[in-house]
Amino acid sequence: MADTRENFGSRFAAIAALAGSAIGLGNIWRFPYMVGENGGAAFILIYIAASLLLSVPIFFAEFIIGRRSGANCFGAMSRLAPGSKWNLLGILCILTPTLILSYYAVVGGWSISYLLKSFTLAFPSFGSFSSSGWAVAAFVIYLALSCLIVAGGVKKGIETFSKVSIPLLFILIVGLAIYSVTLKGGSEGIDYMLKPDWGKVSARTFVNAIGQSFYSISLGMGIIITYASYISKKENIVFSGVGTAGFDLFFAVLAGFVIMPAVFAAGIEPGSGPGLIFDTLPYIFVSMSEASPILATIVAVSFFLTVTIAALTSSVSLVEVPVAWLIEEKTMKRGSATLFVFAVTGIIGAMCALNLGIFDWLDKLCCNILLPIGGILCVIFVGWVMKKDDVRDEFTSGGSGSARLFGFSYFLLKYLAPLAVAVIFLSNFF
Numbered sequence: 001m002a003d004t005r006e007n008f009g010s011r012f013a014a015i016a017a018l019a020g021s022a023i024g025l026g027n028i029w030r031f032p033y034m035v036g037e038n039g040g041a042a043f044i045l046i047y048i049a050a051s052l053l054l055s056v057p058i059f060f061a062e063f064i065i066g067r068r069s070g071a072n073c074f075g076a077m078s079r080l081a082p083g084s085k086w087n088l089l090g091i092l093c094i095l096t097p098t099l100i101l102s103y104y105a106v107v108g109g110w111s112i113s114y115l116l117k118s119f120t121l122a123f124p125s126f127g128s129f130s131s132s133g134w135a136v137a138a139f140v141i142y143l144a145l146s147c148l149i150v151a152g153g154v155k156k157g158i159e160t161f162s163k164v165s166i167p168l169l170f171i172l173i174v175g176l177a178i179y180s181v182t183l184k185g186g187s188e189g190i191d192y193m194l195k196p197d198w199g200k201v202s203a204r205t206f207v208n209a210i211g212q213s214f215y216s217i218s219l220g221m222g223i224i225i226t227y228a229s230y231i232s233k234k235e236n237i238v239f240s241g242v243g244t245a246g247f248d249l250f251f252a253v254l255a256g257f258v259i260m261p262a263v264f265a266a267g268i269e270p271g272s273g274p275g276l277i278f279d280t281l282p283y284i285f286v287s288m289s290e291a292s293p294i295l296a297t298i299v300a301v302s303f304f305l306t307v308t309i310a311a312l313t314s315s316v317s318l319v320e321v322p323v324a325w326l327i328e329e330k331t332m333k334r335g336s337a338t339l340f341v342f343a344v345t346g347i348i349g350a351m352c353a354l355n356l357g358i359f360d361w362l363d364k365l366c367c368n369i370l371l372p373i374g375g376i377l378c379v380i381f382v383g384w385v386m387k388k389d390d391v392r393d394e395f396t397s398g399g400s401g402s403a404r405l406f407g408f409s410y411f412l413l414k415y416l417a418p419l420a421v422a423v424i425f426l427s428n429f430f
């Protein structure tokens with residue numbers, strides 16, 4: 001089967017797909033606020049350290065599992081640890097993204113709706129919109145779109161889409177950031193985000209930074225395993241890991257430069273989550289339109305286009321995980337596998353779209369419980385179960401790459417990462 005599998009066509013394609021999965025709502029609606037509330041530049045430094053010392057080693061672990069096995073999450077575990085209970089990790093890594101996709105696509109649906117609304121700047125109130133039938137219809141359209149891209153295949157679908165959307169996302173976000181930081185009164189927003197305030201740093205800050213970085217790089221749910229299985233054996237793993245984390249951080253900081261100056265220029269209290277994107281910002285766009293309707297429309301459309309594309313590149317990666325499993329383990333054709341995932345997540349997601357209580361519950365279950373368990377099991381598997389020589393071989397791309405960082409990375413993933421993820425996991429209960 002391995003020879004009929006598709007691979008990403010180039011290094012850029014692989015990084016674009018990985019960065020696409022990483023860059024998403026987490027960067028836009030959570031990161032800027034987190035930074036502001038947790039000590040500005042101080043938080044960013046802690047975030048960078050958390051990413052390099054923890055998230056990137058966990059990324060390595062998932063990457064090694066995926067590329068070594070050249071299979072979907074379930075197949076990966078049954079190849080690397082045949083006949084063992086590690087199959088359960090494979091199952092978990094298929095279950096988690098399926099659940100996340102179900103509610104993530106609800107937000108994707110909101111984004112598409114708001115993108116359409118921004119052409120006329122006639123935004124509905126978020127409360128009434130999110131509980132309306134339109135929200136469910138938009139969810140179905142968004143989910144169908146994500147599935148269509150995946151149905152196109154790894155190369156023609158995911159790769160082509162990522163190669164176009166990642167550069168487009170950066171152009172949009174840079175353009176919006178330039179506009180936003182030049183707003184009158186906007187510099188307060190930059191101060192809010194960047195001014196280091198070590199007084200705000202506590203143990204909780206570290207937990208927040210690690211959790212955010214973990215979620216933002218899409219760890220613990222089989223995405224890196226699946227994508228890495230499509231990456232050439234020659235590709236440099238350090239480059240992929242640090243590259244993905246770097247793009248993700250860059251985009252998150254730029255998103256902060258877009259949002260916070262606009263929020264402060266309008267004299268509004270910053271917040272996070274759906275309220276920020278679907279309540280506060282539309283309000284700002286509408287008030288901007290009093291001075292210049294055309295400019296306000298361009299800014300609003302660009303902003304919601306950014307949100308929609310960023311969300312799509314993430315949900316595509318979520319769809320691919322169960323689809324790869326259905327194709328390889330259940331011998332389904334890509335088209336029917338995608339349709340199956342569409343149907344299952346359509347049902348779960350429709351419940352989330354209709355009932356935000358279920359939405360919140362699923363979000364907490366996935367992010368606070370399933371993701372950390374998935375992440376910790378991956379590092380334990382690579383650090384403690386796989387042979388060190390095999391891990392080194394994969395890390396150095398079969399000996400062709402440098403082994404300089406291997407010792408340090410191996411130490412981090414074997415000892416520090418499981419410990420840190422366990423602390424984050426347990427902190428949910430206190």
Ligand code: PHE
Pocket residue numbers: 021022023024025026027100215216217218221314315317318
């Ligand atoms: N990494 C994505 C973000 O920052 C979130 C995500 C989580 C995507 C889980 C896929 C799966 O928004």
